[in-house]
Amino acid sequence: xxxxxxxxxxxxxxxxxxxxxxxxxxxxxxxxxxxxxxxxxxxxxxxxxxxxxxxxxxxxxxxxxxxxxxxxxxxxxxxxxxxxxxxxxxxxxxxxxxxxxxxxxxxxxxxxxxxxxxxxxxxxxxxxxxxxxxxxxxxxxxxxxxxxxxxxxxxxxxxxxxxxxxxxxxxxxxxxxxxxxxxxxxxxxxxxxxxxxxxxxxxxxxxxxxxxxxxxxxxxxxxxxxxxxxxxxxxxxxxxxxxxxxxxxxxxxxxxxxxxxxxxxxxxxxxxxxxxxxxxxxxxxxxxxxxxxxxxxxxxxxxxxxxxxxxxxxxxxxxxxxxxxxxxxxxxxxxxxxxxxxxxxxxxxxxxxxxxxxxxxxxxxxxxxxxxxxxxxxxxxxxxxxxxxxxxxxxxxxxxxxxxxxxxxxxxxxxxxxxxxxxxxxxxxxxxxxxxxxxxxxxxxxxxxxxxxxxxxxxxxxxxxxxxxxxxxxxxxxxxxxxxxxxxxxxxxxxxxxxxxxxxxxxxxxxxxxxxxxxxxxxxxxxxx
Amino acid sequence: xxxxxxxxxxxxxxxxxxxxxxxxxxxxxxxxxxxxxxxxxxxxxxxxxxxxxxxxxxxxxxxxxxxxxxxxxxxxxxxxxxxxxxxxxxxxxxxxxxxxxxxxxxxxxxxxxxxxxxxxxxxxxxxxxxxxxxxxxxxxxxxxxxxxxxxxxxxxxxxxxxxxxxxxxxxxxxxxxxxxxxxxxxxxxxxxxxxxxxxxxxxxxxxxxxxxxxxxx
Numbered sequence: 001x002x003x004x005x006x007x008x009x010x011x012x013x014x015x016x017x018x019x020x021x022x023x024x025x026x027x028x029x030x031x032x033x034x035x036x037x038x039x040x041x042x043x044x045x046x047x048x049x050x051x052x053x054x055x056x057x058x059x060x061x062x063x064x065x066x067x068x069x070x071x072x073x074x075x076x077x078x079x080x081x082x083x084x085x086x087x088x089x090x091x092x093x094x095x096x097x098x099x100x101x102x103x104x105x106x107x108x109x110x111x112x113x114x115x116x117x118x119x120x121x122x123x124x125x126x127x128x129x130x131x132x133x134x135x136x137x138x139x140x141x142x143x144x145x146x147x148x149x150x151x152x153x154x155x156x157x158x159x160x161x162x163x164x165x166x167x168x169x170x171x172x173x174x175x176x177x178x179x180x181x182x183x184x185x186x187x188x189x190x191x192x193x194x195x196x197x198x199x200x201x202x203x204x205x206x207x208x209x210x211x212x213x214x215x216x217x218x219x220x221x222x223x224x225x226x227x228x229x230x231x232x233x234x235x236x237x238x239x240x241x242x243x244x245x246x247x248x249x250x251x252x253x254x255x256x257x258x259x260x261x262x263x264x265x266x267x268x269x270x271x272x273x274x275x276x277x278x279x280x281x282x283x284x285x286x287x288x289x290x291x292x293x294x295x296x297x298x299x300x301x302x303x304x305x306x307x308x309x310x311x312x313x314x315x316x317x318x319x320x321x322x323x324x325x326x327x328x329x330x331x332x333x334x335x336x337x338x339x340x341x342x343x344x345x346x347x348x349x350x351x352x353x354x355x356x357x358x359x360x361x362x363x364x365x366x367x368x369x370x371x372x373x374x375x376x377x378x379x380x381x382x383x384x385x386x387x388x389x390x391x392x393x394x395x396x397x398x399x400x401x402x403x404x405x406x407x408x409x410x411x412x413x414x415x416x417x418x419x420x421x422x423x424x425x426x427x428x429x430x431x432x433x434x435x436x437x438x439x440x441x442x443x444x445x446x447x448x449x450x451x452x453x454x455x456x457x458x459x460x461x462x463x464x465x466x467x468x469x470x471x472x473x474x475x476x477x478x479x480x481x482x483x484x485x486x487x488x489x490x491x492x493x494x495x496x497x498x499x500x501x502x503x504x505x506x507x508x509x510x511x512x513x514x515x516x517x518x519x520x521x522x523x524x525x526x527x528x529x
Numbered sequence: 530x531x532x533x534x535x536x537x538x539x540x541x542x543x544x545x546x547x548x549x550x551x552x553x554x555x556x557x558x559x560x561x562x563x564x565x566x567x568x569x570x571x572x573x574x575x576x577x578x579x580x581x582x583x584x585x586x587x588x589x590x591x592x593x594x595x596x597x598x599x600x601x602x603x604x605x606x607x608x609x610x611x612x613x614x615x616x617x618x619x620x621x622x623x624x625x626x627x628x629x630x631x632x633x634x635x636x637x638x639x640x641x642x643x644x645x646x647x648x649x650x651x652x653x654x655x656x657x658x659x660x661x662x663x664x665x666x667x668x669x670x671x672x673x674x675x676x677x678x679x680x681x682x683x684x685x686x687x688x689x690x691x692x693x694x695x696x697x698x699x700x701x702x703x704x705x706x707x708x709x710x711x712x713x714x715x716x717x718x719x720x721x722x723x724x725x726x727x728x729x730x731x732x733x734x735x736x737x738x739x740x741x742x743x744x745x746x
Contacts (some may be wrong), residue, residue, distance in 0.1 A: 046737075058727070082560035089556045096544065096553045099537045112711055119530035155697035170734060171725035187725055194726050216726040219736050225734065232643050248710040258681065258721040258736025265677040266643055283710045287703040289558070290716075291663075291664040297635065301580065302663035305736060307677075310711035315637025316676045319711055327536045334543035 013295070015028025028362050029181045031428065035153045036383050038181075038367035042394040043488075052362070059183075059191045059362050063353045066187075069299025070350060077295070086288045088412040091344035093335060094279050095354075101246040101279050102325065109323050112311025119326040122152035128155060128324050130161045133236055136269060138163075140228055144253060144260045145169035146240025147185055147347055148273040148326060150369040151382075154238070165238060166230055168259035170223050175202040176483045182248070183363030183371060186232045186297050186349035191362050194219065220438045227259065229471055237263035237318070242428035243289055244323075247282045251323065252308045254293055260438060264307050270318035277330050277343040289346060292410035296348035329382035344411045351379035357398055367391060373405035377418045385425045393429075396422035459497050539672070559687060573661045573697050577690075580664025584719025587733055588738040597689065597745045598624035601653055604687045604741030605630065608651035612641060612679050616672025617653060618684055620687065625653045625735025635679050636672070646678060651685035652737075657707045659695040664719065666690055666742065667702060669712040687738040688717075692746045 012431055017088075032038040038045075049055060074080055094101060106116045119125035126147075133141055143149065143165045155165045155176070167176040170187035175182050178200045182188030189197070198214040208222050242254045251272055253260045264270060267478040278288065286308075312321050334340045352358040352372025363371035369378040376395040379385075383391035396419045405415045448454045474490040476482060481490075496504070530538075566572045578588050589600035590624050607610060610740040611625045615636035626632045633649065635641045641649075655673035656666050666688055668674045696702045706714060721736030732738060 027652075039730040062728045069728075071626060079560040082557070085557050086560055090534065091555060092551075093553045093556070096551070098544065099540045102540070118533050118536055120535055124532060169725070170723050174725070186729070189725060190728075197726055216729045216731045219726055220723055222733045224734055228647070231735070232647055243711070250710055256721070257723045257734035259734065261677065261681050261715070262735050265635075265681055266740075276540070283701060283707045284700075285556075286730065287562075290703070291560075291699050294663075298724060302660075302665045302716070302724050304718050304720065306714075306716035308714040308716075310713075313670065313713045317642065317672055317678075325533075325536070326708075331536065331539035332545045334540060335546050337549050339546040340547050467539070 028488040029182060031156065033153065033156075035150055035181075035369045036379050037392055038365050038387065039391055041391045042367065044391075045367050046361040046398075049362045049365045050360065051149045052222055054193070054196075055060060055191045055362050056360065059190055061108050062187065062190045063359050066353045070353070071299075073295040073301060076301075077291070077419060083288055083292055084410055084412050086347075086435055087220060087410060088344065090280055090285050090288060091203055091411050093281060094277065095129045095340055097281070097344055098276065098279075098334065101281055102276060105244055105249060105279060105323070108246070109251075109311055109321075110249075114249070114251055114311040114321040114323050117322060117324045119324050119328070121328050122326075125152050125156040125273055125324055125326045125328065126154055128322075129273065130163065131273055132269070132322055133163055134161075136236055139167070140164050141236045141238055142166050142168050142234040142235070142238035142263050142267070143172075144263045145188070145239065146238075146273065146365055147369065148240040148275050149238065150275070151275075151325070152524060154273070165180070166227075166262060166352060167229050170220060170257060170259075171253075173223060173227070174200055174423050177201070181364060182369060184349055185370065185372075185374075190366070227262075231259075231262040234263070235269045236269045236271065237267040238271045238273070240252040241265060241272055241451065243276060243284050244274055244279050245281075245286065246279050247311055248307050249284050250283065250310045251307065252286070253375070254290075254297075255364050256298070256304045258305055261307055264309065265317050267318055268314055269320040269322070271324070272519070273326060275330055276325050276327055279329060282480045293346055296346075296350040296408070296410040329384070332384055333378070333381040336381065336421075339377065339381050341413050341416055341418060342374065342381060343376050344413055347380065348410060350408040350410065352528055354408050355398060355399075356402065356404075361398075366395060368395070368505050372400065373415045373419075374413070375421060377413075377415055380422060380426075385495040386422065387429045392505060393426050396420075396426060413522060416513075420512060450484070456499070459493075493510065534674065543709060558581075558699075558704035561698055565575045565703065566697055568692035568696045568701065569691075570646075572633040573695055574692060576697070576743070577649050577659055577661035577664060577695050580661065581719070581740075581742055583723075584664055584740070586719055588740055588742045588744065589746045592699060594620070597621070597629070597743055601625060601687055602627045604743065605651050605653070605685070605694040608685055610649045610651070610684060612646065612649045612652045614654055614672060614675025614679065616675070617655065618673070619655060619739065620654075625670050635675055638674060640676060642681070646682040649683045651687060652679050653689070654680055655688045655689050656691075657694070658702045659690045660699055660702045661697050664700065665699075665702070666717045667706060668715045668717070669706060669709060669716070671712070678714065681736055682715075684737055685740040685741065686717075686720075689743045692744055695744070696738055 085264045107114050117128045132303040150237045158165050168171045184190040194214040197219050201208040241251045243252045351374050355373050357373040366375045368375050370378045376398050380392045380395050399419050401416050403416050448458050472492050581588050591597040591600045610631045612633050612635050613622050615634045616635045657669045719732045720738050720740045722732050724730050724733045
């Protein structure tokens with residue numbers, strides 16, 4: 001699984017010139033081979049990321065900023081709810097008519113001089129991209145940030161084939177230079193602060209000015225200078241797409257920096273990798289998503305640049321256009337009557353910005369390039385990893401079900417319902433297998449918990465745990481208690497139980513059973529049986 | 530079985546299981562399609578200017594032909610070299626050439642090589658349609674707007690936007706663009722910007738760092 005960067009915060013560098021500037025920026029994320037399945041469960045991932053206080057500070061600041069901006073821009077729109085309704089209906093239509101829309105789309109791209117390829121999975125998609133690049137006799141390409149290529153781990157694949165793919169989106173470039181993984185689908189370097197970015201540039205960019213400060217303006221300026229030469233000389237570019245239009249064969253990219261336009265316009269050859277769900281039926285439908293996407297994603301009225309192109313335009317832009325239509329699990333998502341809603345996602349990231357779980361654990365905890373609430377429903381469906389031995393089966397449980405994600409979703413994906421549905425599917429898969437330690441423990445505890453005297457005796461025993469707790473928490477315990485404590489801290493038992501407290505504070509002799517509180521307690525106990 | 534056949538077969542099979550008789554309904558387009566104010570009307574233009582300035586674009590309002598030419602000259606400022614699309618009105622080309630600026634023409638037939646484009650300070654183009662609600666300007670690559678590369682590589686873009694082509698809403702602009710949907714289209718909302726470092730907006734990364742807009746007539 002591991003290829004690079006088994007380096008941890010605070011670890012001394014291998015050589016002095018490797019770490020002259022900050023030393024603090026180094027990643028502790030391994031670049032995985034399967035980008036949807038990094039190999040750890042959510043609890044394991046969260047345990048690691050929660051310890052990174054710098055990351056949590058960066059993330060807290062960034063998600064608060066973007067949430068507030070988004071709300072401001074959404075409040076400006078009197079018809080926001082109507083737009084969401086329309087978007088949901090369009091995406092339902094796409095899922096319902098996917099085969100015919102794909103064929104219509106392909107026919108229109110081809111009619112305008114584009115070349116369409118189909119890829120069943122990530123490996124096939126990567127191979128097609130590499131073959132096109134090799135046919136041009138080059139080993140250096142530029143790339144627009146794209147979730148589809150993240151999903152196929154294209155850069156790693158190309159590197160193995162001797163081809164360097166330069167990420168040109170500022171955040172994606174920061175992630176690439178640091179041998180890191182993205183932690184957000186819109187702002188992949190959201191877990192980094194400015195001084196970390198400065199350190200990464202000075203250590204890894206090669207041509208960063210020695211007196212580079214940590215001002216975002218200066219850092220962006222250094223990236224501009226670094227990338228301009230690459231843009232002007234690149235002959236092949238790779239992109240994803242935000243939306244394909246079946247009726248016209250038009251493909252689009254919504255971006256901010258202009259790196260997208262550079263890649264889409266200047267090279268001779270453009271290769272676009274598109275998930276088959278990224279369609280809309282009609283040109284007119286663009287008016288819905290062009291309003292929902294920027295306000296949801298970055299809290300802007302409109303992103304600075306949007307490009308739309310159809311096949312090839314003689315004399316303007318790339319004269320060879322390859323479009324790869326990729327399945328990679330999407331048709332598996334489509335088989336689930338409830339879960340298939342996840343295919344409506346337009347990758348705006350607003351669900352992760354509002355999610356309290358994401359805000360604390362960060363994107364790396366999810367063990368997939370799709371983090372946050374949408375990742376929790378998309379990843380296990382794309383991989384069909386709902387069995388106990390698959391690390392991604394924990395993702396539908398990585399939620400407090402507060403529902404905020406569904407409220408902000410511009411295409412009205414009912415994420416909480418899908419989370420519960422997938423939890424049920426996961427449990428169904430498990431039922432066919434052996435019971436786990438939780439089931440065994442709960443069954444063993446039942447006689448004690450159903451008998452008042454036995455329970456009282458047991459709770460006396462619990463007080464012994466105060467001996468091993470520090471700071472009010474009990475950390476890792478040996479097996480089998482580790483099944484619980486490896487993912488959660490166990491609070492130390494209180495000094496006295498409710499019954500004991502009652503006895504002490506009510507010396508007049510009113511027993512809990514006769515008071516309102518006691519009555520409520522016994523009712524609850526009854527219901528628990 | 531080739532990949533296309535396989536994927537389409539999987540999709541059909543999936544839908545047969547998940548659709549469960551749910552019909553595809555007409556898209557409810559109850560959202561605001563047409564604004565209350567007419568395209569190019571005073572409130573729409575005022576809104577456009579406000580949004581553009583919010584993106585830190587420079588705006589000149591030009592009620593007369595002479596004012597358009599002065600506006601182009603003013604917004605080009607100290608640029609020494611200018612690229613123009615071959616189909617730009619002759620008077621605009623002349624305005625671009627004021628103060629001794631060198632002006633080069635570009636077209637699909639005779640494109641300026643990218644590396645030479647990189648040496649040019651500014652570009653002047655027309656535009657197809659504007660959207661006041663979001664301060665967006667759309668170009669569709671016709672001869673008065675030129676190849677996509679010329680509005681991208683120089684550091685300053687001066688664009689002439691016809692007043693009556695400023696639409697209040699996105700749907701009204703999409704209606705205009707939808708008349709020729711397969712043209713290469715670029716929507717511009719302010720200059721190049723990034724928010725990738727700590728969500729701080731930084732103007733100017735790869736595209737033109739300066740956007741000037743002449744609102745004509």
